[in-house]
Amino acid sequence: MVNDDPPFSDAVYFPNEDDASRVPCISNHQKKLNQWNRWSTEVIPSLVPLWRAYLRKTSNLRIPALPKNTEGSECFCDSGGRSLHVTCILFDRVEQIVLRTCACASAPSQLMAMGLFGCAPIAPSLAVDLRLLQFVKTLFVCLTLNTTAWCEALAVFLQERGYGLTTQDNLRRRFSNTYHLYIVLVMHNKELVSGIINASSSCHERETSDGEEEEGGAHEDTKDP
Numbered sequence: 001m002v003n004d005d006p007p008f009s010d011a012v013y014f015p016n017e018d019d020a021s022r023v024p025c026i027s028n029h030q031k032k033l034n035q036w037n038r039w040s041t042e043v044i045p046s047l048v049p050l051w052r053a054y055l056r057k058t059s060n061l062r063i064p065a066l067p068k069n070t071e072g073s074e075c076f077c078d079s080g081g082r083s084l085h086v087t088c089i090l091f092d093r094v095e096q097i098v099l100r101t102c103a104c105a106s107a108p109s110q111l112m113a114m115g116l117f118g119c120a121p122i123a124p125s126l127a128v129d130l131r132l133l134q135f136v137k138t139l140f141v142c143l144t145l146n147t148t149a150w151c152e153a154l155a156v157f158l159q160e161r162g163y164g165l166t167t168q169d170n171l172r173r174r175f176s177n178t179y180h181l182y183i184v185l186v187m188h189n190k191e192l193v194s195g196i197i198n199a200s201s202s203c204h205e206r207e208t209s210d211g212e213e214e215e216g217g218a219h220e221d222t223k224d225p
Helices: 028-057 107-113 130-142 147-159 168-223
Strands: 082-089 094-101 116-118 126-129
Touching: 028 107, 028 168, 082 107, 094 107, 107 116, 116 130, 116 168, 126 130, 126 168, 130 168, 147 168
Parallel strands: 082 126
Antiparallel strands: 082 094, 116 126
């Protein structure tokens, strides 16, 4: 019997409300597949070089994220663009920014340049500090994965400091989605690096083998009368 259920990585994805409003009425199953396809084939591959560049620029995330408004920035493409209001979750605070997005400056790429990762591929309403995501990744290596408890603690921590958030469930869903996709980004980058290393090793082994064969043939030639 054929299993029509989406794979695990698709099933844990929660669509963003702004993105969902741009898509015709389709089943939730198809919506998840469509959004995962966009993430896996377009967004994640395009973010890998930007992520590597940000790691180099910040000495492996030593420098804090710097959210900033990009509304009003110049754009020379004919896509028209749109403005997005994004809530940025940082280690010790929450900031609201407005992004001007268009065909030449997507929301995920702009957020990555600031040290943030968005919760949706087109119109994210929430973005999380890369340093915070990396901290949670390290934490869940040592503890049982529990994003619900983590988000409840984060919400209380921020609210006690005067940062009002929407419902905790809203934060949990979007944070969980952002964290999951960040892990996909890290794994995709690791696979690319491993592929480059393996290809380089194979090339080196072939060159070494060819050199040994040529050296062996020359040695045999010197023995011939």
